[in-house]
Amino acid sequence: MKEATLKEIAEKLGISITTVSKALKDYPDVSLKTKDAVISLAKKLNYSPNSFAVNLRTKESKTIGLIIPEIVHHFFSNVINGIVAEAEKNGYLVIILQSNESLELEKKQVALLINKRVDGIIISLSNESNDDSHLKEIIARKIPFVQFDKIAKLIHSSKVVINDQIAARNAVQHLIDNGYRKIAHIRGPLNPQNAIDRFIGYKKALEMNNIPFDASLVYTCEKVTFQEGIDFAKQIMADHSDVEGIFAITDLVAVGVLSYFNDIGIKIPEQVAVIGFSNWFMSQVLTPKLSTVDQPSHEMGVTSFKLLLEEMNCHKKEIHFTPRTIELETKVIARESTFKKK
């Protein structure tokens, strides 16, 4: 029992391959009688077009590539979810690759996807990405391309982001509004744009409230892990025992801080208030419940795909597409870890 082909149907019906193909695609120049015969035989033989041949002929695969730093990550898995769902709705499949925060891998994976001739690429950069050449290659090959969250500002592609500066500023302002003034920041690595922007947002909030910036209150994560949260919490208490609040680059790190403070008996928020970023699921079930900044991760995925789809459609019709940047809304979620100071 082999796969049915156009040729087979044509032979059984004593007509040409051309006519069979046209009948199945409802061309107007095939008689109703022939159409019916073809369609019913096709159904009987369980015919489905060989996608390899279709790909070759049409030069598209209805498949896109997605590269993210980490799959096991509340934010990213939500984005994946959004992209995969929206893609499927539009007849596209998604190949997922994980760069593991390694520039080298990321480059290889871009090459892999180009090689596979995916119809488009969506990417969120690894922390190491200070080299743009692979992204430029995507553009040079005119492959539809969208960046999200961790982007290269200078690469001229569509982008889906939040305003990290303002979001971070709001988070720190929230701490200040609730009576905390000596605030430490556990920031992300030096390269990624969003770590930089959140750091700038932190500084701006201080500035707007006439709180002098103290560089010794800033701690820099290398890997942005739970363990780093624990380690920096310890370090902060050693360096600044009078610290009042901590703003962490992401919930995972903030949870490390919480965990350490809980273990050694530091009261949150009475002694130190903590706010994270990204609104991971676990943040709402911790004790105390962690305040954070909500980031529309699922929507980010959906929007990214929609933008990519637009560009892919233009690409197919060979009409020009002008990359757009879409900024999604965030909002501070106040929970127990930042209750108002009495």
Next chain:
Amino acid sequence: MKEATLKEIAEKLGISITTVSKALKDYPDVSLKTKDAVISLAKKLNYSPNSFAVNLRTKESKTIGLIIPEIVHHFFSNVINGIVAEAEKNGYLVIILQSNESLELEKKQVALLINKRVDGIIISLSNESNDDSHLKEIIARKIPFVQFDKIAKLIHSSKVVINDQIAARNAVQHLIDNGYRKIAHIRGPLNPQNAIDRFIGYKKALEMNNIPFDASLVYTCEKVTFQEGIDFAKQIMADHSDVEGIFAITDLVAVGVLSYFNDIGIKIPEQVAVIGFSNWFMSQVLTPKLSTVDQPSHEMGVTSFKLLLEEMNCHKKEIHFTPRTIELETKVIARESTFKKK
């Protein structure tokens, strides 16, 4: 600037397409001189074979399909991670689809993947899956196929699982060993094999300790969510205020229980002990830290792909492959939520 092809290289070098192809694949019947010329020109033109044409010719795409119920899920995202990593190591890409626990979607997606002519399929069934026809279709088409975690026992394919019965029995035994005897079970839906097995394990543990089974202590999740954990916790306390322990089908549900108990001031484990399943990341950062059963999720992904690869290799060489079932080890992780009763 177009894509370089074999034809182009052949013309520029004044040789045949055949020779170019052979030179690039290091066939022995091409002279060193020609090989060098071809290879260097290919590099110069940035040639890479058109994968659409290669697919069509070789009848394989070096791509596999993966269908899981949920992407945003600690266990599944870890499995994805394992599969994607192992696949990439072996030159395969992974298309990911999410069935959203819907049988209908799952069927559609299987059809989609068959249509795409992926080289193999890995699947973890949705809770609704009491219909096997789409899986039988995969087998009938001789597409290499591996099931993991939520499997259909009767489908003759390779499988990667844990022993849910024993794992659950151990979890409940752990509660009993620590002095808890009146134990409720929040089970999963009625269909999935692993929910059934874990329920059987629960019963066996009771039996082995001469604790009479009480059906009213068993609560059945529909969606296996955090919220259901909260709701059932409330219900359990209403039905059996003297309950001593709770074994939940998965950590997410157990965390719901914890969350509710924390909110209304029920002490864990002093008043009620709680144990979950799967060892989600958040379980170790909660207060109290949640006891659970560790399930080697990443390894499950890696093993699934390895099995699939074996079958794909056999398939290519047209040698027979006998499906295997691999059972991975689990272990109870004792944390604060099940501390020994005094």
Next chain:
DNA sequence: TATCAAATCGAAAACGTTTTCGGTATTTCG
């Protein structure tokens, strides 16, 4: 009846690769 339009069909090229098989040209050896 001659003419023209509409309806229906098919030949053939094209997509780019892989591989079989046979054909030269060159070398080796008796």
Next chain:
DNA sequence: CGAAATACCGAAAACGTTTTCGATTTGATA
């Protein structure tokens, strides 16, 4: 020197589809 072995190359088929363009038939109209 002739025959056999070896080294090197290319023609062509095949994978299965899509689409252009021209051919044929049919029916309608003047």
